[in-house]
Amino acid sequence: MSTLHNIALKNTDNGFTLSFQDRLILSHTVETPCLWIGAGEADIEMFRGNFSIKDKLNEKITLTEATIAAQSAGWAIRFTRGDTVSATLLVGTDKQGRLELKLKNDATSHNRIWLRLAAQPEDHIYGCGEQFSYFDLRGKPFPLWTSEQGVGRNKQTYVTWQADCKENAGGDYYWTFFPQPTFVSTQKYYCHVDNSCYMNFDFSAPEFHELAFWEDNATLRFECAENYVDLLEKLTGLLGRQPELPDWVYDGVTLGIQGGTEVCQQKLDTMRNGGVKVNGIWAQDWSGIRMTSFGKRVMWNWKWNSELYSQLDERIPHWNGEGVQFLSYINPYLASDKDLCEEASRRGYLTKDAHGKDYHVEFGEFYAGVIDLTNPQAYEWYKEVIKKNLIALGCGGWMADFGEYLPTDTFLHNGVSAEIMHNAWPALWAKCNYEALEETGKLGEILFFMRAGYTGSQKHSVMMWAGDQNVDWSLDDGLASVVPAALSLAMTGHGLHHSDIGGYTTLFDMKRSKELLLRWCDFSAFTPMMRTHEGNRPGDNWQFDADAETIAHFARMTTVFTTLKPYIKDAVAQNAKSGLPVMRPLFLHYEDDAQAYTLKYQYLFGRDLLVAPVHEEGRRNWTLYLPQDSWVNAWTGETHRGGEVTVDAPLGKPPVFYRQHSEWADLFDTLRHI
């Protein structure tokens, strides 16, 4: 046995074990090997961001023999199978002392790797980006590929079946805008993989986790900690952290409105007259609209449409003076039939097809060119579009939408296969937005929010939103799904998350009910940002100004939210400083409580609030779990010691508890009187 930098490499009978800070990471014998290599041909089809991914697997070979050679700063392990196939694993530490495993197949024609990490049956696993259906990932495989998250996401639901039949869009439990090859084990280590190829992390087996890579190499990093809070600090030390949010975010709700300047003004007035705290208007159709059968779509030509939004340039400063931001919309594609696309095409800034011509993606009754973010000139040009057309106009922020649609058969300036760049794309897109803020000195003033992400989004996407929930109560694609999404992202190092109040996807027979809108509003008051969305078919959905009761409800909940401003701001600052997420799984602070590891529909909001959103229709009470502590019901003042409790949960009073001895207890006390 030899040890170096906390790594213990031990020869066994016919193999070896590798441990890092006493965690068993690899265990290899001829009979129970840890490494396979192979060759496959990816068969990937995309239809509107929905992917069918198959592997035409040509070979999969167990590497049975392992020969260890010590090197100056670690070891080289050569894995072989007879005299024909081999791969090399370099074991060492990076400059920060993380365990680093570098795998490389000796023949590049072997473009598949399966690595088994040692596991214990009782381990829980969290992370892998934004996971909507599962929080504890143990027991299932998780393919990691950024895509639409699916409509329904559960083959047992009628909505999913309809979406599958109509556009192969129903999705499944692992479909996500923001996958990431990063996970946290309850052995208190994280594992992060540097690559961006298609991967499948399979946590089904009791004794190992099998990580599959569709590439001829992979670099894994591990770090350990004494507790989860420290572990997340280390993880975000590697991945980066989000800066603090603009102060205005805490001052009310951002109203999603479409239809032009006067409609915005009118709805703003209605809401403010009803006592609603409004911090902004988010008008995704600021660049104009296009009608499709899916509903009204934004015109993908990123500049102010002065016809639909007349006098917007004058109105923005006026609104700003009243504490109201104007937020717009952009994505990394350009409508093929419009002038920005024409300019990008002329400059050679679009990705190409096999014949060297511009690649146009079908987005649902229209096409768009893909801005080639790997081309430094294209990247800078697009950043200038943001600076000139959005920032200079006075936008306080925007939705930086999409990023998941890079087709695998397009050709890029940097020469890297689009199959490898596909996952990396959302983070590049985030970086482009981030730098536009940084270079104009607007970081911390302007807010953009994204749904797509990958490694790098921790640093460059300043706020995530949960994407396109259905306007329904389904576990896998409704209100409920936002909570595991936020928590799994938290365990992947991204600590700022919110969602469309009321959900978005309005298809088939789905229509947003009043109750759903109000429950979602209740929930969002206990997230770092409140923002509404009309949905893709606004006329089918209950909206924030639909009746006086709804307006009064928003008045109440925005008051709750703004009352909590100092507390939320403090939590966001902690996230910026040490990567401690704002919405946290309970086990982060109650690690000895076994039940805390199994909860996916309740969370800690900062250190001292526990929130369990009501996510079923027609309920007026709710059952939840409290870990051992002194808890005070935020609405009744009743105290609890812990365990399962059932509480009244009328609309406007979501199940929320605060810690009795919190330094914020006086602030929390005031909630009762709103």
Next chain:
Amino acid sequence: MSTLHNIALKNTDNGFTLSFQDRLILSHTVETPCLWIGAGEADIEMFRGNFSIKDKLNEKITLTEATIAAQSAGWAIRFTRGDTVSATLLVGTDKQGRLELKLKNDATSHNRIWLRLAAQPEDHIYGCGEQFSYFDLRGKPFPLWTSEQGVGRNKQTYVTWQADCKENAGGDYYWTFFPQPTFVSTQKYYCHVDNSCYMNFDFSAPEFHELAFWEDNATLRFECAENYVDLLEKLTGLLGRQPELPDWVYDGVTLGIQGGTEVCQQKLDTMRNGGVKVNGIWAQDWSGIRMTSFGKRVMWNWKWNSELYSQLDERIPHWNGEGVQFLSYINPYLASDKDLCEEASRRGYLTKDAHGKDYHVEFGEFYAGVIDLTNPQAYEWYKEVIKKNLIALGCGGWMADFGEYLPTDTFLHNGVSAEIMHNAWPALWAKCNYEALEETGKLGEILFFMRAGYTGSQKHSVMMWAGDQNVDWSLDDGLASVVPAALSLAMTGHGLHHSDIGGYTTLFDMKRSKELLLRWCDFSAFTPMMRTHEGNRPGDNWQFDADAETIAHFARMTTVFTTLKPYIKDAVAQNAKSGLPVMRPLFLHYEDDAQAYTLKYQYLFGRDLLVAPVHEEGRRNWTLYLPQDSWVNAWTGETHRGGEVTVDAPLGKPPVFYRQHSEWADLFDTLRHI
């Protein structure tokens, strides 16, 4: 190049080619190899005959090098990959001069084989047992595993989705009761594999067919012919042929009736009084009933229930005197709560579980033991049950149902894994029935009919029926699906096929309409047997005696059928003699007509009738294709030379044409006057 018995084995640059009678069978080089071996662990779950089958694939290794050694009667080709893995292929002919390829992995731990047969892009492929959705199998993989055929069988239909959600029973295009590793290529050869393991025949690629075997060995046989008729004669020379049908089969319809002796008498009288030709009563509930949520189920205790069927022993000879047979029902399972099962258990005749106890299969709200047909004593005992309880009672036949449900985790007397025996089971079950007839001298008098099958069913299952169609118009699981089922079985060497008139599966919102029953009746008059089924929920379905018009319709169509008796009988005799099926694909007799290879919903009935059943609701005319010949419309006398024609197709006059110069033309002429 060396040749022997029509086999040409030729060394090429870095490989070889193997041809048989000028058909290229194998082509191997280091870069484009023909053989892979590997190791996997089958993950097979069964729920009521519906299987979820996955392979935990541990290895898949290309065998790149091939070394040929001549042997006394052929060659041994040793395939290797470096110094670690290898397999051997013995090439030779069997006693009948068929090409024989015997593959064997050199390590039994390598329990997977993938073999690529050479193909041409333009080849069509037929067979693989009873295929309901595709007739030409080119372009898709076909897993070969006997199972329920699925309810809906198309993920785009609401029925399939409901069945999937409720019991994982929706199925897919390849689900079938009767799979078989046997196919015919339009290069005019057949390929048959002797094994019974799980296989997947993938005809997707233009240049090869990839055959996957979940076993460490495989034996393939090939034969060629100048035309398809000769080829089927050779194929059935290998597999066996069905004897001629009892003469009474051609004398009318077999009425599926339940409810007891008097109900049978009453319905028989009603139908005969209405002019319907009736050859038999088929009463599946002769052994009693059990109520479940699926509907009325038969009591699986195979002996006359004299309570429900009082005086049946006297009534049978009475009916026989009137030309009416009594048909009953049996399957290879015994209801766990009844006395026959108790006896089989006491004798040790049931298959076992891992603890050596009797294995009981869940069949939908009841359990049944599996009679161990690999135990010669159990097999003989069960044959005696048939002889004593069915034959001695005077049954003219029975449905020999099921055979697909052998669980893979049960243990058998012969020591062979149930995973390997699973596919073989239906043929064993057929053999048991066949021998009961043979040993009592009743072959050709008594008729049993089966839905499940495998290699061997050609010889031992004397009549197939298409299993459980939905009572609907769907292509994949309704009336239409019966035609490709019959034709693909024909190309697999089984030439006798019929179906439940009106379909069977009555679930969800499906109810059999009058129109469907009548169209199915029209179709069945042009198959070798007419037999009705009430369906699993008789009360939801239109039945043969539901109104006077329906009875008159049956009167007309049974008259058509019985009028054709000498012609059908002759076609059945040809099938018994030379394996020329009764329902034939058009290309069997029009092999130069390219379009004949693509038709799956029309067929030749014998040599001289062309039938195109109407399989859409509400149609009163029908478009079909006639190959170049002189065709006479059976109902109008109008003649056609060939090509696409549209004809009137009222109820009772299905699109049927006869060859003008047929020796049977006078008989066919009489149809116009019925």
